[in-house]
Amino acid sequence: MDMQTELLENRVFDDITVGDAASITKEITQDDIALFSFISGDVNPAHLDVEYAETDLFHHIIAQGVLTAGLISAVLGTKLPGPGTIYLGQELKFLAPVAPGDTVTATCTVTEKIPEKLRVILDCHCVNQDGKEVLRGTATVKAPTEKVSRPAIALPEVRLLRHEHFRELLTRATAGDPIPTAIAHPCDDISLLAAIEAAERGLITPILVGPEQKIRDTAAAHMLDISGLEIVSTAHSHDSAAQAVALVRGGKARLLMKGSLHTDELLHAVMAHGTGLRTGKLLSHVFVLDVPTYPRPLLVTDAAINIAPTLEEKCCIVQNAIDLAHVLGIETPRVAVLAAVETVNPVMQATVDAAALCKMAERGQITGGILDGPLAFDNAISAAAAAQKGIKSQVSGQADILLVPNIESGNILAKQLTFLACADAAGVVLGASVPIILTSRADNDRARLASCAIAVILAEAQSHG
Numbered sequence: 001m002d003m004q005t006e007l008l009e010n011r012v013f014d015d016i017t018v019g020d021a022a023s024i025t026k027e028i029t030q031d032d033i034a035l036f037s038f039i040s041g042d043v044n045p046a047h048l049d050v051e052y053a054e055t056d057l058f059h060h061i062i063a064q065g066v067l068t069a070g071l072i073s074a075v076l077g078t079k080l081p082g083p084g085t086i087y088l089g090q091e092l093k094f095l096a097p098v099a100p101g102d103t104v105t106a107t108c109t110v111t112e113k114i115p116e117k118l119r120v121i122l123d124c125h126c127v128n129q130d131g132k133e134v135l136r137g138t139a140t141v142k143a144p145t146e147k148v149s150r151p152a153i154a155l156p157e158v159r160l161l162r163h164e165h166f167r168e169l170l171t172r173a174t175a176g177d178p179i180p181t182a183i184a185h186p187c188d189d190i191s192l193l194a195a196i197e198a199a200e201r202g203l204i205t206p207i208l209v210g211p212e213q214k215i216r217d218t219a220a221a222h223m224l225d226i227s228g229l230e231i232v233s234t235a236h237s238h239d240s241a242a243q244a245v246a247l248v249r250g251g252k253a254r255l256l257m258k259g260s261l262h263t264d265e266l267l268h269a270v271m272a273h274g275t276g277l278r279t280g281k282l283l284s285h286v287f288v289l290d291v292p293t294y295p296r297p298l299l300v301t302d303a304a305i306n307i308a309p310t311l312e313e314k315c316c317i318v319q320n321a322i323d324l325a326h327v328l329g330i331e332t333p334r335v336a337v338l339a340a341v342e343t344v345n346p347v348m349q350a351t352v353d354a355a356a357l358c359k360m361a362e363r364g365q366i367t368g369g370i371l372d373g374p375l376a377f378d379n380a381i382s383a384a385a386a387a388q389k390g391i392k393s394q395v396s397g398q399a400d401i402l403l404v405p406n407i408e409s410g411n412i413l414a415k416q417l418t419f420l421a422c423a424d425a426a427g428v429v430l431g432a433s434v435p436i437i438l439t440s441r442a443d444n445d446r447a448r449l450a451s452c453a454i455a456v457i458l459a460e461a462q463s464h465g
Contacts, residue, residue, distance in 0.1 A: 006152045010082030013118045013143035021109040022080035024071055028063050030100040031160050036067045038160075063098040068135050071106035072124045076141055078152070080108055081120060084144025088119070092137035096128075103129040108139065118142050161292035161422045166450040169328070169426075170201065173453035176460060178205045179254050181437070181452075182232075182247040184266050185210040185240035186259035189222040190441045195257070196224060197445055198452040207253055209244040210234055237261040241269035245277060248434050254459050257437040257452070263304070270432050281431040282306070282316035285438065286324055287414045288454055290446075291423040294381065298417075299325060299333075299401040303410030304438065305429065311353050314403065315366060318357065320430040321401045322369040327461045328454070335361075336380030336399040337373025338409070342391055350374065350405035357403070369401070370394050377402075377413070418442075426450035428458070435459055 011020070033047050045052035046062055053061045069092055076085050098104060104126050112121035120143045126135040181204040186192045192215070195206040208215055208226065212233035219226045232247070234240045240261060247253040256277070258266050270277045285304035288297055301321045306313055318335055325333035337354035344351045354373030361371040372395035378385040383397025404410035417423040424447040429436035435455035439448050 007149060008078055008083050008152050009149045010084050010144050010147065011080055012145055012147055013081075013113070013115075013120070014145075016081060016110055016113065016120060016143060018110050018113065020080060021107055022075050023105055023107040024075050024079065025103060025105040026071060027103045028067070028098055028100060030061070031158075032067065033061065033063050033100060034160055035158065036064055040064070040066075058097045058099075060099055063100070063102075065092075065094045065135070068094075068098050068104055068106075068126055069137075071104060071126060072108060072135075072137070072139060075106050075108045075124075076122070076139060080110070080122070081141060081143040083148040083150070084146065086142040087139070088142055089140040090124075090137055091139075092124075092135060094135055096132055096134040098128065098134050102134075104134065106135075111138075118145065159293070163290045163292065163424050163446055165290040165297045166424055166426070166446055166453075169450055169453045169457065170203075173456040174202045176456075178202050179456050179459050180205045180207060180252060181255040181257050181455075182207050182209050182244035182253035183257045184244035184259050184269075185234075185237045185261040187211065187214045187218055187237075188260040188441075189218060189224065190443075191257075191259035191439070192219055192222070192224050192226065194439050194443075194448045194452075195229070196226070197449060199229070201449060201452075203449065203452045203456050204255060204257075206230075206257075207232060207244075207247060209247065210240045210259060211236070237265055238269075241266045242272075242275070245269045245272075245275065248277060249275070253434075254463075255434055255437060255455050256432075257455075258439065263438065266436070267305070267429075270436065277432040277434060279431060279433050281320070282313055283429055283431040284317040284320045285427060285429050286321050287410075288324075288328070288426045288428070288450065289414065289417055289423045290426075290450070291417055291421055293421055296398075296400060297328065297330075298381075298399070298423075300410055300414050300417075301401065301403060303404065303407060303414045304427065305407075307407045309406070311356055314353055314357060315360060316431075318369070318371070318401070318403050319366055321403070322366070324428070324430060324454075324458070325400055326368060327458055330400050333369045333400040334395040334398050335369045335371045335373075335401040335403055336375045336395050337371060337403045338377060338380060339374035339405060340376060342374055342376055342379055342389060344374065353405070372396070373403070424450060426454055428454050430458075434462075 106126045108122040122139045198204045209232045284302045287300040339350040344355045351374040358371045380399045386396035427438040435458040437455045
């Protein structure tokens with residue numbers, strides 16, 4: 001149904017004759033069903049839950065009957081009689097299910113006119129692409145008496161935003177036992193809530209490391225129940241970081257999670273010689289983004305720790321990200337090394353580094369992934385954009401990892417995707433002896449839980465060698 005350039009003209013009562021008919025045809029999609037559920041509040045699993053629907057009567061997702069009936073309303077309001085019609089009544093019989101992918105044609109045919117009330121009775125039926133009748137009924141309308149002819153209003157573009165990738169991560173992460181996690185200085189409502197949510201979902205067993213009274217006061221002020229959680233009392237935020245790290249070193253915790261202290265404070269304790277969590281690897285941060293407009297999870301690195309990484313550091317950063325991608329189930333991740341242009345320019349260090357990294361990957365200095373670069377952002381995520389510039393790449397349009405030139409570009413990119421493209425961004429620090437969970441006050445509950453889920457999956461992978 002494309003009415004954006006259509007001229008809507010009605011049929012006044014006197015111009016309508018018995019036998020007149022009009023039709024509208026539309027393919028019913030999964031998005032139509034989901035959008036109708038959102039508008040109506042009908043979250044019946046028969047319409048939305050594939051696993052449930054397979055066990056139901058029809059063994060597949062079905063559209064709401066009233067969604068199909070809406071096509072009849074569209075015929076009456078736009079074609080016959082058209083604008084000015086007043087819908088008075090409708091009788092319907094639902095004869096067969098409509099599934100996503102079915103093409104339904106709704107036809108309304110005039111069967112009777114009642115002049116004294118300007119009423120028109122119409123036989124209504126809907127058939128699918130195979131000619132099978134799925135709906136039949138009778139509509140009663142009051143026909144207009146004044147002629148209307150005007151262009152149809154252009155409809156807004158509607159895009160449903162789904163976060164399926166994070167849902168899959170949570171399912172995987174909750175399959176095992178909760179992992180003991182040291183929460184460093186959870187002295188605000190967001191960090192406490194993150195710990196409680198993750199515990200309730202069976203991801204972690206939180207150990208709250210911070211000034212006990214401050215933690216309890218915060219919980220009371222925001223009506224958060226921490227009665228079942230262990231608290232390790234500390235004097236201040238520096239002490240919280242040190243003791244949280246000590247819990248990990250001592251084997252009491254297998255994950256480390258940032259609370260309301262600054263990231264630098266936590267990482268200072270992590271990197272401390274003799275008492276920290278050093279492994280000999282470079283610490284780097286990865287945003288794992290669930291971007292509704294992109295068909296796969298997107299890893300962006302490094303947007304939080306390494307400010308202006310050297311070529312050697314970029315080599316470590318990309319290897320950390322590739323190793324994470326493997327754990328997340330991406331067998332051969334495709335890495336786009338980002339720059340402002342797609343050609344090597346000696347005065348643009350990011351392009352020189354990109355070329356060197358690709359050659360390093362060819363020579364086995366970076367393993368487990370496919371690298372290409374330099375690539376501008378559009379060429380990394382769009383095969384069409386790359387083709388327009390004559391770029392032949394195994395990565396363009398299929399990038400799993402975006403390696404950014406520096407912390408500013410990475411931070412801007414990740415937050416741009418979050419706030420303008422409605423992405424959820426989970427954050428984790430790699431390279432220490434355990435994964436480190438970083439959350440932000442701006443994160444929603446899905447992103448906070450996903451950060452924990454990724455860390456849990458990493459910890460389980462480490463425990464199995």
